[in-house]
Amino acid sequence: ETAVFQTPNYHVTQVGNEVSFNCKQTLGHDTMYWYKQDSKKLLKIMFSYNNKQLIVNETVPRRFSPQSSDKAHLNLRIKSVEPEDSAVYLCASSYPGTANSDYTFGSGTRLLVI
Amino acid sequence: GDSVTQTEGQVALSEEDFLTIHCNYSASGYPALFWYVQYPGEGPQFLFRASRDKEKGSSRGFEATYDKGTTSFHLRKASVQESDSAVYYCALGNTNTGKLTFGDGTVLTVKP
Numbered sequence: 763e764t765a766v767f768q769t770p771n772y773h774v775t776q777v778g779n780e781v782s783f784n785c786k787q788t789l790g791h792d793t794m795y796w797y798k799q800d801s802k803k804l805l806k807i808m809f810s811y812n813n814k815q816l817i818v819n820e821t822v823p824r825r826f827s828p829q830s831s832d833k834a835h836l837n838l839r840i841k842s843v844e845p846e847d848s849a850v851y852l853c854a855s856s857y858p859g860t861a862n863s864d865y866t867f868g869s870g871t872r873l874l875v876i
Numbered sequence: 877g878d879s880v881t882q883t884e885g886q887v888a889l890s891e892e893d894f895l896t897i898h899c900n901y902s903a904s905g906y907p908a909l910f911w912y913v914q915y916p917g918e919g920p921q922f923l924f925r926a927s928r929d930k931e932k933g934s935s936r937g938f939e940a941t942y943d944k945g946t947t948s949f950h951l952r953k954a955s956v957q958e959s960d961s962a963v964y965y966c967a968l969g970n971t972n973t974g975k976l977t978f979g980d981g982t983v984l985t986v987k988p
Contacts, residue, residue, distance in 0.1 A: 766919070793974075803963050803981040805920070810975070818975065852919050856974070862908045862927055863974045867919030 764788045768853050768868035775843055776876055782829075783838045783871045785853035792857060793817075794836040795865065796828060799850040811836050840873075848875045878903040880968050880979035888985045889956055897951040897982045899940070899966035908969035909933075909942055909949040910976065915962045925969075961986045 766787045775781055787794060796808040809828040810818035816828065825841040840847060850872050854865040883898040901909065908927045912920040924933035926942040926949065933940055938953045949966060966979040 803914075803983065805965065805978045805981070807975075854919070856976075862925065862969060864910060864922040864925060865920075865976055866922070869917065869919050 764790075766853055766855055766866050766868035768851075768871050770871060771869065772872045772874075774874045774876060777845060778842050781840050781843055781873065783851055783853075783873075785836050785838070785868060787834055787853075787855040787866070789855055789866060791855035791866070792833055793855060794830070794833070795854045795856075796836065796838050797852040797854065797867075798822075799852055799870070801849070805852070809836075809838075843873070843875045845875050848873055878907065878968050878970055878975075878977040880966050880977055882964075882966055882979035882982050884982045885980065886983045886985070888987070890987050891957055892955045893986075895951070895953040895956045895960075895984070897964055897966075897984070899949045899951065899979060901947050901949065901966075901968045903968055903970070903977075905971045906944070907971055909940070910967040910969065911938065911940060911949075911951050912965040912967060912978075913962045914965065914981075920963075920965055923964075956984070956986045958986045958988050960984060 769784045793812045795810045798806045813833045829837045850870040852870045853868045856863045856865045879902045881900045910925045911923040914920040924935040926933040929944040931942045963981045968977045
């Protein structure tokens, strides 16, 4: 099956803890993304990686960092979570560089910070 | 910079009603325009795209026509079903970078 796979589906943690989310795509795409979706369903891009090179880094807090071992994997680490980090984190992939490239999304990781 | 505006934040309809969700964009050149749909518990899914003026995209009974004159790409469906209840996103693909810019989303609720 070709798709974007995210783990875990759901994670509950306390303020100040470190968390890490995994994403893998089997579509052969060259570019991967992390989006944050808040409770109002707004999609905000956090990071974009093209073949292990960071090419977009929107203004997100320093406690967030992407980690990529190869073009099929893009993980997200949050060093010390805050309550406002509670959200759905969506991973996506695409072929880069053309306006026609559509994105394929994973099912998301739901983070609850208590 | 690129931007996408969806007028309706929420739409509530009954089955067999006609659906319109308005989408306007601001960008230079000829961006590609997209509609995505997100069902509960899932990530957004590609619905369809259009790449040039007057081109119509369509899928699953939904359609939208690229209108460069009014910078619009409104989503329409003639007869909605309860299963169409979801969040719909309009998006724009930058001609230089391929980066997608999403609108704020429209929550569609269809009552039986």
